Amino acid sequence: QESQSVSEQLDYTITGIEAGAGITKATDRALTDYENLAGWEQTNSSTGAMLTELEKAIDNEEPIVVAGWTPHFMFAEWDLKYLEDPEGSFGGEEYLATIAREGLEEDMPEAYTILDRIYWEPADMESVMLAAQETDFAEAAQQWVDDNQETVSEWTEGVEDVDGTAIELVHTPWDSERASGHVARIALEQKGYDVKLTPVDPAIVFQSIAEGDADASLAPWMPATHGPFWDEHEGEFLDLGANLDGAKIGLVVPSYMEVDSIEDFEP
Ligand code: PBE
Incomplete structure (x- = not known):
């Protein structure tokens, strides 16, 4: 009217x-x-x-x-x-952070190194998100890895293979984090990890890592979006820095x- x-x-x-x-x-x-x-x-x-x-x-x-x-x-x-x-x-401007539970660096140094290195661009994430509209995130992430194996190899370079060590990544239930979760899963699997990917609410991402129930996450949006959760658990998890810049x-x-x-x- x-x-x-x-x-x-x-x-x-x-x-x-x-x-x-x-x-x-x-x-x-x-x-x-x-x-x-x-x-x-x-x-x-x-x-x-x-x-x-x-x-x-x-x-x-x-x-x-x-x-x-x-x-x-x-x-x-x-x-x-x-x-x-x-x-x-x-x-x-927001960045996406990688966080891990206390002790991961000592317990799984190979995974820690890979997770610490994972960094990509919004256009990379978008290409996985777009492809996943036609298929699923596992396949879309695999396609991106196949097309960008050089980048993934930089993340895993010099890291020793492990023999099926179990690791759990948690991510939030949005497409952006399904994309990064599956790409991280594939990078870790290339070095022999047995990766479990679990979707949870943002509060649970921080809580599960702070309590050591999950190993790591690429899902936090910082500093504004998940800042309140971050502050609540500050000092109870490891900050591995940005895995993507330019979010909003x-x-x-x-x-x-x-x-x-x-x-x-x-x-
Ligand atoms: N999001 C997408 C999430 C994080 C990823 C911005 C909708 C949120 O917690 O608001």
């Missing part, structure tokens, strides 16, 4: 994703950081539901605000933009919407 403001048309609602996601906490921060969002709320069901809502809105050229992130295929699929975030509720989270809208900043919404 023409007479309604965009905020009214949106029903003062941001379409979020899973309740346990880091971006859900960041969106809650935005709802308190921005005075013009007082009284707004976010809906939280699933990433799949958010994408369905986004597609439906775009088909009807209706306004929608979603919790979005990069790398993700949503930006290849639709014409979208991040809203400016002058309050910094969503942080700036924020509020995302279709490009046809006239708002450019979170501040632009009428209260």
